[in-house]
Amino acid sequence: MATTTATITLSSIDIADNPINISNTATLHTAGTDTGLTETTGLARVKTNSGSNTILLDFGLTSGVAADMTADKSAKVYIKNVNDRGDGTKYVTILLTDKEIGRLYGGDWMFIPYSGGSGEDIEFTASDTTETTLEYALFYQ
Amino acid sequence: MATTTATITLSSADLLSDNLSLSATTTLYKDGTTATGLEQVNYHRAIVPTGTNFDLIPESDALKDNSNYVYIINKNTDVTNYVVISINNKVMGRLYAGDWAFFPWSCDLSAAANDSTVELQAYVANATVEYALFHVGETLATAADS
Numbered sequence A: 001m002a003t004t005t006a007t008i009t010l011s012s013i014d015i016a017d018n019p020i021n022i023s024n025t026a027t028l029h030t031a032g033t034d035t036g037l038t039e040t041t042g043l044a045r046v047k048t049n050s051g052s053n054t055i056l057l058d059f060g061l062t063s064g065v066a067a068d069m070t071a072d073k074s075a076k077v078y079i080k081n082v083n084d085r086g087d088g089t090k091y092v093t094i095l096l097t098d099k100e101i102g103r104l105y106g107g108d109w110m111f112i113p114y115s116g117g118s119g120e121d122i123e124f125t126a127s128d129t130t131e132t133t134l135e136y137a138l139f140y141q
Numbered sequence B: 001m002a003t004t005t006a007t008i009t010l011s012s013a014d015l016l017s018d019n020l021s022l023s024a025t026t027t028l029y030k031d032g033t034t035a036t037g038l039e040q041v042n043y044h045r046a047i048v049p050t051g052t053n054f055d056l057i058p059e060s061d062a063l064k065d066n067s068n069y070v071y072i073i074n075k076n077t078d079v080t081n082y083v084v085i086s087i088n089n090k091v092m093g094r095l096y097a098g099d100w101a102f103f104p105w106s107c108d109l110s111a112a113a114n115d116s117t118v119e120l121q122a123y124v125a126n127a128t129v130e131y132a133l134f135h136v137g138e139t140l141a142t143a144a145d146s
Helices: none
Strands: A004-012 A020-027 A044-048 A054-057 A075-081 A091-096 A099-105 A109-114 A122-126 A132-140 B004-012 B020-027 B040-048 B053-057 B068-074 B082-087 B090-096 B100-105 B118-123 B127-135
Touching (some): A004 B100, A020 B040, A020 B068, A075 A091, A075 A122, A091 B090, A099 A109, A099 B068, A099 B082, A109 B004, B040 B118, B053 B082, B053 B127, B068 B090, B090 B100, B118 B127
Antiparallel strands (some): A004 A020, A004 B004, A054 A122, A075 A109, A075 A132, A091 A099, A099 B100, A109 B090, A109 B100, B040 B127, B053 B118, B068 B127, B082 B118
């Protein structure tokens, strides 16, 4: 087994009267065990000039990067929009198939659990057709 | 405005043949701005009983600016306990004991009611979760006796 940790720190000194400092570390285990996840796509980078809906992680696609992932287990996905923020109007919409999760503006990242399943892909749509670059990684069993 | 940062560090010495060490930091800004930070936050701790899928973060007209960020952690310690996070009827995934998630959230009022509500269901045992919403605004209810 492997030991992979994901640490988040949320910090603000002025969003409230007292500082907010939230910090937690998760060790990425297989479902219902304390055995570490052993499979990953590694960190990948994709560029697009399309403003159309595009599949980032195609669940079950033969020979796809997520082909061996088992549905409804303990997978985690990291995605970052590595573009500059620019004027703050350009973003990438991240979707669970046809369901919008949210918008990653330039520099934003997200880390979510992913159940997968037939037809349950992770997709994205850039807000315009200028070049957009995403980095992503899937940790799975 | 306020300045709130979110940092992730992913690391492993033995998942790959070389060390994995990844870190990213973002500042939580309002939609359509270059450097105007989100000014409002809700931070909760709740014990969620099993057997029911609950609205954790409901849609609200004041949230529809589409620059909101959600943090959720499952504080249980039994490794078999998990919660399922969904965006309305679309399952995102499972947070096992100690797992956390952080993601942007679009409050979409243009579709069906509650179509973008963040939902959570506990499995195996009641789940203690902490969650935060960094957001653009919220609708406060007018007091009944106002």
